Amino acid sequence: MTQDWIKARLDETGVGVLTLNRAEIMNALSPPLLDALAREIDALVENGARSLVITGAGRAFCAGADLGTAAGFEAQAREEAGTTGLQHFYHPFLRKLRACPVPLVAAVNGVAGGAGMSLAMMCDIICAGRSAVFLQAFRNVGLVPDCGSTWLLPRLVGLVRARELSLLGNRLGAEQALAWGLVNRVFADDELLDGATALARALADGPVGALGRIRQLYWESPSNDFETQLDLEDAFQSEMSAGPDFREGVAAFLEKRRPDFRNPG
Numbered sequence: 217m218t219q220d221w222i223k224a225r226l227d228e229t230g231v232g233v234l235t236l237n238r239a240e241i242m243n244a245l246s247p248p249l250l251d252a253l254a255r256e257i258d259a260l261v262e263n264g265a266r267s268l269v270i271t272g273a274g275r276a277f278c279a280g281a282d283l284g285t286a287a288g289f290e291a292q293a294r295e296e297a298g299t300t301g302l303q304h305f306y307h308p309f310l311r312k313l314r315a316c317p318v319p320l321v322a323a324v325n326g327v328a329g330g331a332g333m334s335l336a337m338m339c340d341i342i343c344a345g346r347s348a349v350f351l352q353a354f355r356n357v358g359l360v361p362d363c364g365s366t367w368l369l370p371r372l373v374g375l376v377r378a379r380e381l382s383l384l385g386n387r388l389g390a391e392q393a394l395a396w397g398l399v400n401r402v403f404a405d406d407e408l409l410d411g412a413t414a415l416a417r418a419l420a421d422g423p424v425g426a427l428g429r430i431r432q433l434y435w436e437s438p439s440n441d442f443e444t445q446l447d448l449e450d451a452f453q454s455e456m457s458a459g460p461d462f463r464e465g466v467a468a469f470l471e472k473r474r475p476d477f478r479n480p481g
């Protein structure tokens with residue numbers, strides 16, 4: 217049943233595009249959809265994807281959790297693992313995104329609400345269509361933010377703005393999201409996917425090993441002290457400087473040409 221819930225394709229440049237495909241419920245998240253998305257991410261990376269774009273079908277990127285099925289999956293989590301639904305289903309998926317070895321680009325079309333906003337914030341670069349709307353929808357149904365929202369959001373827009381968005385549940389439009397630092401680029405709606413894919417292609421042209429380590433450095437940075445972060449940079453730099461991408465980068469610099477990180481030699 218879930219096989220059509222995610223559309224996945226890998227283009228000739230190594231960019232994988234994943235489309236949440238439950239437009240009838242605004243691509244709301246559920247454990248089966250998360251499982252399908254995780255499988256497709258793994259398959260694309262295993263088949264050579266060098267960067268990934270995540271977007272949604274229809275008029276929404278992702279409206280949040282599918283509240284119509286939430287109670288059933290909460291009961292399943294308690295029966296199977298003695299944990300909450302968040303711990304059993306959602307947190308492992310969030311950790312998978314954090315550990316993804318290639319860069320992630322979100323192409324936010326329409327509404328990104330609740331856990332759907334978290335999905336966008338887990339990506340390295342966030343692109344938004346001009347009509348996109350970001351919404352901390354939890355308070356509107358009597359819940360608190362989850363799926364990492366209270367960790368991710370203040371680090372992107374600051375504590376004062378994050379607290380306001382969460383307490384009031386106001387909609388944040390694309391242009392304001394850009395001004396606040398939540399998104400990297402705003403495109404006309406009909407140019408969003410092309411724009412996001414172009415950024416993903418620029419990432420795919422880069423030294424993917426180093427980009428993966430850059431991802432990890434910035435994930436670790438907020439919780440590390442300065443000395444710990446220096447040590448981590450040193451460890452990753454030693455690893456990267458022994459690899460073929462560094463040799464290609466230096467050779468290209470000396471030869472005054474563009475580096476070819478796809479075929480570093």
